[in-house]
Amino acid sequence: xxxxxxxxxxxxxAAARIRTAAIDEFAEHGYGGTTTRRIAARLGMSPAAMYxxxxxxxxxxxxxxxxxxxxxxxxxxxxxxxxAEPSVRLASVIGRFAAWQAENHRWSRVIQYxxxxxxxxHYRTIVGLRRQTTQVVRGVVxxxxxxxxxxxxxxxxxxxxxxxxxxxxxxxxxxxxxxDAATISDLYADLALRLVGAVR
Amino acid sequence: xxxxxxxxxxxxxAAARIRTAAIDEFAEHGYGGTTTRRIAARLGMSPAAMYxxxxxxxxxxxxxxxxxxxxxxxxxxxxxxxxAEPSVRLASVIGRFAAWQAENHRWSRVIQYxxxxxxxxHYRTIVGLRRQTTQVVRGVVxxxxxxxxxxxxxxxxxxxxxxxxxxxxxxxxxxxxxxDAATISDLYADLALRLVGAVR
Numbered sequence: 426x427x428x429x430x431x432x433x434x435x436x437x438x439a440a441a442r443i444r445t446a447a448i449d450e451f452a453e454h455g456y457g458g459t460t461t462r463r464i465a466a467r468l469g470m471s472p473a474a475m476y477x478x479x480x481x482x483x484x485x486x487x488x489x490x491x492x493x494x495x496x497x498x499x500x501x502x503x504x505x506x507x508x509a510e511p512s513v514r515l516a517s518v519i520g521r522f523a524a525w526q527a528e529n530h531r532w533s534r535v536i537q538y539x540x541x542x543x544x545x546x547h548y549r550t551i552v553g554l555r556r557q558t559t560q561v562v563r564g565v566v567x568x569x570x571x572x573x574x575x576x577x578x579x580x581x582x583x584x585x586x587x588x589x590x591x592x593x594x595x596x597x598x599x600x601x602x603x604x605d606a607a608t609i610s611d612l613y614a615d616l617a618l619r620l621v622g623a624v625r
Numbered sequence: 626x627x628x629x630x631x632x633x634x635x636x637x638x639a640a641a642r643i644r645t646a647a648i649d650e651f652a653e654h655g656y657g658g659t660t661t662r663r664i665a666a667r668l669g670m671s672p673a674a675m676y677x678x679x680x681x682x683x684x685x686x687x688x689x690x691x692x693x694x695x696x697x698x699x700x701x702x703x704x705x706x707x708x709a710e711p712s713v714r715l716a717s718v719i720g721r722f723a724a725w726q727a728e729n730h731r732w733s734r735v736i737q738y739x740x741x742x743x744x745x746x747h748y749r750t751i752v753g754l755r756r757q758t759t760q761v762v763r764g765v766v767x768x769x770x771x772x773x774x775x776x777x778x779x780x781x782x783x784x785x786x787x788x789x790x791x792x793x794x795x796x797x798x799x800x801x802x803x804x805d806a807a808t809i810s811d812l813y814a815d816l817a818l819r820l821v822g823a824v825r
Binding site (some may be wrong): 454456457458503509537538539578582583585586589590592594597600601602612613615619620622 | 656659681742778782783786790796802812813819820
């Protein structure tokens with residue numbers, strides 16, 4: 426990854442271990458119920474040894490939120506097939522995005538639910554990444570609208586619902602027989618085509 | 626409401642004020658980041674005065690979770706029209722459920738996101754209420770499948786997605802021009818019919 430990535434997220438192996446421990450702590454006790462001291466203890470580190478990597482609990486939340494949102498954006502961008510028909514693009518983008526939420530449901534849950542704890546500038550950065558992800562989906566929805574392949578009530582509302590449906594996977598996953606990412610991917614690709622009125 | 630309701634939720638005005646303050650505190654600081662002392666302080670009460678109503682923070686979370694889930698179930702049951710066509714029933718049930726999530730988005734967010742903090746028995750009670758709500762929706766989905774009005778990929782998967790779509794309203798609401806419950810209700814009724822392959 427880039428230098429900018431390293432600056433925000435932290436490029437070292439130690440930093441990656443700290444982020445993993447932080448996701449576990451935040452997932453179990455919430456952001457408010459966690460201290461950097463406890464995250465450090467989980468790794469057998471002193472709080473002082475963690476400090477050069479992440480100077481505060483908020484910095485750490487920002488790093489895991491940035492990494493998670495940047496990876497989700499990358500997954501969605503890579504899943505898009507700009508030269509293909511809109512319905513093929515939509516099935517690919519939503520199928521992969523939903524699968525990513527399933528594969529990373531604990532991580533995603535932390536960074537979706539604790540966003541309000543970020544400081545203003547960090548929050549804006551994360552909202553920017555989310556907006557880029559939404560824009561990929563919106564681009565596909567608009568392409569299908571223009572080509573006539575989709576019959577939409579409202580491109581903005583449908584895009585919002587598509588994003589919402591995928592993001593919420595992290596809340597309930599796994600559930601019943603929906604316990605693997607491939608099943609989620611197929612189901613959500615199909616549901617997305619239904620939402621835009623392009624049932625295969 | 627019934628005596629059973631009073632036992633679980635707390636029937637007095639003082640108890641209702643405590644629940645409202647708890648929702649505000651939990652919404653702002655998370656369950657883990659909140660103390661009963663702070664909830665009491667918000668009301669100008671002593672922690673000792675709160676104790677007869679709710680003996681612990683967990684009891685208080687359970688009371689607001691029970692009340693919220695029981696009201697949502699009631700809304701969904703009242704919105705159903707068992708004698709009407711399945712598409713009319715589905716639009717009514719999902720439209721109202723989504724609107725309820727919008728109207729009560731802070732409350733809903735707390736009780737969706739902090740469920741893991743409930744003790745085992747309380748958690749089971751809440752899961753039971755959620756399952757009843759899901760069963761109302763599932764009953765409508767199945768009725769449309771049997772009558773041939775709906776063309777479904779998978780009744781379980783579609784029901785899961787319908788519930789997920791509605792519940793997630795509490796995470797993002799309000800957003801952009803989606804800032805009133807009536808707009809949400811109309812959009813989601815339409816989306817629900819699309820998901821079951823019964824576009825009006």
